Amino acid sequence: MSSTHQIVGGPFFEDLQVGQVVDSAPAQTLTGGLAALHAAIVGDRLRLPLDVELSRCVTGGPIAHPALVWDVAIGQSTLLTGRVIANLFYRGFMFRRFPRIGDTLHTTTEVVALRQNRGRPGRAATGLAALRVRTSDQHGEELLDFWRCAMLPLRDSKGQTSHNADLDQIPSELDRRALVAAFATWRLEHFRAALPGPHFADMIAGTAWDVAGGDVVSSAPELARLTLNVAMVHHDASASAGGRLVYGGHTIGLAAAQVTRALPNLVTIAAWHSCDHLAPVREGDTLRSSIELEQTEPLPSGGGLLHLRSRVRADRASGAEDVLDWRFIGVMA
Numbered sequence: 001m002s003s004t005h006q007i008v009g010g011p012f013f014e015d016l017q018v019g020q021v022v023d024s025a026p027a028q029t030l031t032g033g034l035a036a037l038h039a040a041i042v043g044d045r046l047r048l049p050l051d052v053e054l055s056r057c058v059t060g061g062p063i064a065h066p067a068l069v070w071d072v073a074i075g076q077s078t079l080l081t082g083r084v085i086a087n088l089f090y091r092g093f094m095f096r097r098f099p100r101i102g103d104t105l106h107t108t109t110e111v112v113a114l115r116q117n118r119g120r121p122g123r124a125a126t127g128l129a130a131l132r133v134r135t136s137d138q139h140g141e142e143l144l145d146f147w148r149c150a151m152l153p154l155r156d157s158k159g160q161t162s163h164n165a166d167l168d169q170i171p172s173e174l175d176r177r178a179l180v181a182a183f184a185t186w187r188l189e190h191f192r193a194a195l196p197g198p199h200f201a202d203m204i205a206g207t208a209w210d211v212a213g214g215d216v217v218s219s220a221p222e223l224a225r226l227t228l229n230v231a232m233v234h235h236d237a238s239a240s241a242g243g244r245l246v247y248g249g250h251t252i253g254l255a256a257a258q259v260t261r262a263l264p265n266l267v268t269i270a271a272w273h274s275c276d277h278l279a280p281v282r283e284g285d286t287l288r289s290s291i292e293l294e295q296t297e298p299l300p301s302g303g304g305l306l307h308l309r310s311r312v313r314a315d316r317a318s319g320a321e322d323v324l325d326w327r328f329i330g331v332m333a
Helices: 032-042 052-059 066-080 176-181 188-194 220-226 248-262
Strands: 086-091 104-116 126-136 142-153 208-210 266-277 286-298 304-316 319-332
Touching: 032 066, 032 220, 032 248, 052 188, 066 104, 066 126, 066 142, 066 220, 066 248, 066 266, 220 248, 248 266, 248 286, 248 304, 248 319, 266 304
Parallel strands: none
Antiparallel strands: 086 142, 086 266, 104 126, 126 142, 208 286, 266 319, 286 304, 304 319
């Protein structure tokens, strides 16, 4: 009787093929306990996930925090990126429907484009994998459909492949009709009436906020475990030359929490124009945000969309460094 010895850790860049699909990540139910642990790590004062009665009045049920949803979806996609060196960007991120506490998330990840990076003296060979991530609920209803780009090592540190896709072709446009349809049944007038301003009518394009007081990055491996993220660099210090890396969604979650300090009546975050990780974040860093309102877009039924940009820098012993440039769309009543 023969046996084989296998190394478990996820594919190398050479192992990926365009069209390859992985749908075997465990499904995850959004429970109150999961939401509480997530909130303990990234915080946030978004009113609807905190206030069940307000959520029922406005949305018809206990809405899940958008950051919890995207963290689970991204975590489920990491079966293809267990060996990731860095996640570079996200494109086309938009909620098709906002799940509630009690919904179960299923995610399918597809390799849509591959490009080997240009070799550099003294550096091991790497490549970029563009992945399309689709998340649905227990009824098969689509929740998310977006792209992420991960850098992976080659098994052969001096290897060469023929992969040279133009990753600039990854779609970044958002379907505005579908975006608005995701919350079309919400009663924003109830949100507006229940809470003192400011609301959408008080927003002025060009306004900028610097959030005083940063947030320390803590419980980084706990967040990765909580959201099914199996990328080794978030768990094992030996997997990255500079030590363990913080999961990118952790940085985005803290940035979102700082946005709610500037905009306490933000109803939700509905979409991302783009999200670029500019530099790695490590546990113990303190993150600080500058936020700009680039554009306001009224809705016919009242309220409107805010096109926002968050720039985040990390303060650490070696000095300050820009780590995130996030342009996203918020909803206000």
